[in-house]
Amino acid sequence: MTDDAIVVEGLEKSYGSVRALRGVDFAARTGSVLGLLGPNGAGKTTAVRILATLLEADGGSARVAGLDVKRDAAALRAKIGLAGQYAAVDENLTGTENLEMVGQLYHMSRADARARAQDLLERFELTDASKRPAKTYSGGMRRRLDLAAALVFRPPVLFLDEPTTGLDPRSRLALWETIEGRVAAGTTVLLTTQYLDEADRLADRIVVIDHGGVIAEGTSDELKAQIGGERLDVVLEDAGEAERAVSALAEMCIEGPSVEGRTVSAPVHTHTGMIAEAVRRLDAAGVGIDDISLHRPTLDDVFIALTGHAAAVEPSGELPVVEEVSA
Amino acid sequence: MSSLALTLSDTLVLARRNLMRIPRQPDLLIAYTIQPVMFVLLFVYVFGGAIDSGPFDYVDFLMPGIIVQSIAFGGFVTALGLSEDVQKGLIDRFRSLPMSRAAVLTGRTFSDVVLNCLSLVVLFAVGFAAGFGFIDATAGEIVLGIVLLLLLGYAFSWIFALVGLFSSTPETANSIGFTLIFPLTFASSVFVPASTMPDGLRQFAEANPFTTVSDAMRSLWLGTPAHTDVWMSFVWCFVLIAVFAPLAVARYRRVAAK
Numbered sequence: 095m096t097d098d099a100i101v102v103e104g105l106e107k108s109y110g111s112v113r114a115l116r117g118v119d120f121a122a123r124t125g126s127v128l129g130l131l132g133p134n135g136a137g138k139t140t141a142v143r144i145l146a147t148l149l150e151a152d153g154g155s156a157r158v159a160g161l162d163v164k165r166d167a168a169a170l171r172a173k174i175g176l177a178g179q180y181a182a183v184d185e186n187l188t189g190t191e192n193l194e195m196v197g198q199l200y201h202m203s204r205a206d207a208r209a210r211a212q213d214l215l216e217r218f219e220l221t222d223a224s225k226r227p228a229k230t231y232s233g234g235m236r237r238r239l240d241l242a243a244a245l246v247f248r249p250p251v252l253f254l255d256e257p258t259t260g261l262d263p264r265s266r267l268a269l270w271e272t273i274e275g276r277v278a279a280g281t282t283v284l285l286t287t288q289y290l291d292e293a294d295r296l297a298d299r300i301v302v303i304d305h306g307g308v309i310a311e312g313t314s315d316e317l318k319a320q321i322g323g324e325r326l327d328v329v330l331e332d333a334g335e336a337e338r339a340v341s342a343l344a345e346m347c348i349e350g351p352s353v354e355g356r357t358v359s360a361p362v363h364t365h366t367g368m369i370a371e372a373v374r375r376l377d378a379a380g381v382g383i384d385d386i387s388l389h390r391p392t393l394d395d396v397f398i399a400l401t402g403h404a405a406a407v408e409p410s411g412e413l414p415v416v417e418e419v420s421a
Numbered sequence: 422m423s424s425l426a427l428t429l430s431d432t433l434v435l436a437r438r439n440l441m442r443i444p445r446q447p448d449l450l451i452a453y454t455i456q457p458v459m460f461v462l463l464f465v466y467v468f469g470g471a472i473d474s475g476p477f478d479y480v481d482f483l484m485p486g487i488i489v490q491s492i493a494f495g496g497f498v499t500a501l502g503l504s505e506d507v508q509k510g511l512i513d514r515f516r517s518l519p520m521s522r523a524a525v526l527t528g529r530t531f532s533d534v535v536l537n538c539l540s541l542v543v544l545f546a547v548g549f550a551a552g553f554g555f556i557d558a559t560a561g562e563i564v565l566g567i568v569l570l571l572l573l574g575y576a577f578s579w580i581f582a583l584v585g586l587f588s589s590t591p592e593t594a595n596s597i598g599f600t601l602i603f604p605l606t607f608a609s610s611v612f613v614p615a616s617t618m619p620d621g622l623r624q625f626a627e628a629n630p631f632t633t634v635s636d637a638m639r640s641l642w643l644g645t646p647a648h649t650d651v652w653m654s655f656v657w658c659f660v661l662i663a664v665f666a667p668l669a670v671a672r673y674r675r676v677a678a679k
Binding site for chain 1: 427430431434435438441442445446509510511513514515516517518519520
């Protein structure tokens with residue numbers, strides 16, 4: 095489809111006997127954010143490196159901005175920006191010098207590269223630090239400079255490989271807002287992350303990968319729906335009334351409520367007035383309640399349901415981390 | 422722009438970047454200025470009195486050799502810089518840009534030439550201060566010597582590029598450089614005449630390209646018999662470039678494609 099800025103079909107890549115990608119398919123519509131979600135070693139970085147022309151796939155095909163990543167690699171490089179978990183900036187150059195160098199390597203004129211660098215430094219709130227070597231920057235400032243370097247040539251497609259790994263919450267939020275700004279301006283973003291809240295917030299569609307394969311795909315809501323809708327949690331005043339509460343709520347639940355201590359939980363079909371209905375039923379049955387809440391499943395729940403392990407935890411016997419640079 | 426013009430422009434951008442970094446890395450700046458000065462002073466004044474350098478004052482014998490050693494090691498900054506770029510992920514940034522693939526390496530080796538010119542100025546200054554003087558050398562011979570030195574430095578930049586690309590950290594590059602290549606400069610006529618060495622070592626020293634180049638420099642600057650040393654030195658440099666530049670480029674492709 096021509097509306098897709100990124101199209102990946104049957105992508106395969108092995109490192110020796112380790113199969114980092116075993117036939118991965120996904121696509122990202124132009125102007126959208128695709129979240130590539132998975133634990134360390136799932137194959138996210140390998141996929142990004144192939145799409146950014148840094149690595150050749152063993153099999154399958156990939157097109158970015160209408161160009162084949164292998165055949166048209168040279169032309170493609172003028173249309174992509176890459177920012178990653180390494181924050182690849184030259185520590186001994188200042189912020190200004192880093193961005194001017196990148197601009198000149200995109201073959202912008204010196205004056206254009208300089209103007210663009212000033213513009214980006216201002217936008218990323220790095221103007222005050224622009225004349226200091228990047229080694230004096232905080233982690234958040236380096237990430238911002240790295241992201242600015244990826245944006246120098248206004249690329250229509252942006253690859254962000256775990257852009258907020260290791261950042262403090264404030265810097266993360268600031269980076270998210272910047273990314274949202276780029277997307278609003280029409281940029282297509284492929285974002286890899288192991289943080290579910292990040293994918294939840296930024297991604298229009300999410301592809302969950304594990305052990306080199308796609309295990310689920312959809313919008314955040316679709317993925318959550320796959321493991322059931324919302325869950326009603328009721329905390330009772332008295333654990334002894336649990337049985338009465340269960341029978342009072344049974345009719346409105348998808349399956350029988352479970353009881354744990356004073357808490358009665360059950361999956362429910364979402365509809366307006368549901369909490370009021372639950373309160374009425376419990377009140378009619380004479381059950382006293384301390385607290386009542388609707389719990390929407392998080393992507394964490396999705397991930398655990400799909401893979402049997404939490405997203406951020408690397409299970410034992412996992413593939414070696416493919417992000418390693420040198421042999 | 423044609424691809425050659427692009428390669429040239431990218432090379433200059435990256436060479437400029439490499440040079441801008443130098444004043445901000447005090448350890449490197451010391452390596453290029455104070456270290457050669459120390460070597461000259463140590464050898465001239467500490468060992469010089471005990472070394473039999475034949476018909477020459479030791480400072481005259483030493484300077485061509487020590488300049489050869491310093492310039493050959495000028496490319497060391499390339500080994501450090503490249504391994505750092507790989508380690509820090511800058512190579513990924515460069516490879517994702519629509520720039521010449523060769524420029525990362527040609528930019529490095531080119532900036533080394535500029536740094537070697539700086540080293541030469543420092544070495545000449547300390548040499549002349551310590552009493553060095555050209556003997557029977559025409560202006561053409563002096564210039565030819567400088568050209569040979571810069572070419573040797575350029576050839577060694579490619580060797581060090583390969584060292585840097587095989588090293589996972591700058592520290593590794595450092596130890597490879599100083600355990601494998603540094604001793605080579607001592608087993609040669611850089612510091613003492615090879616004829617004073619015991620059998621075995623002497624034959625090794627005579628076959629050592631550092632001896633060939635040092636003797637060539639002495640024939641150009643001190644008027645010693647040239648034999649085949651001068652043109653053999655140029656051959657050595659071109660052979661080293663012809664062997665190590667393709668090896669470094671091939672290694673760069675592999676490292677960058679991880």
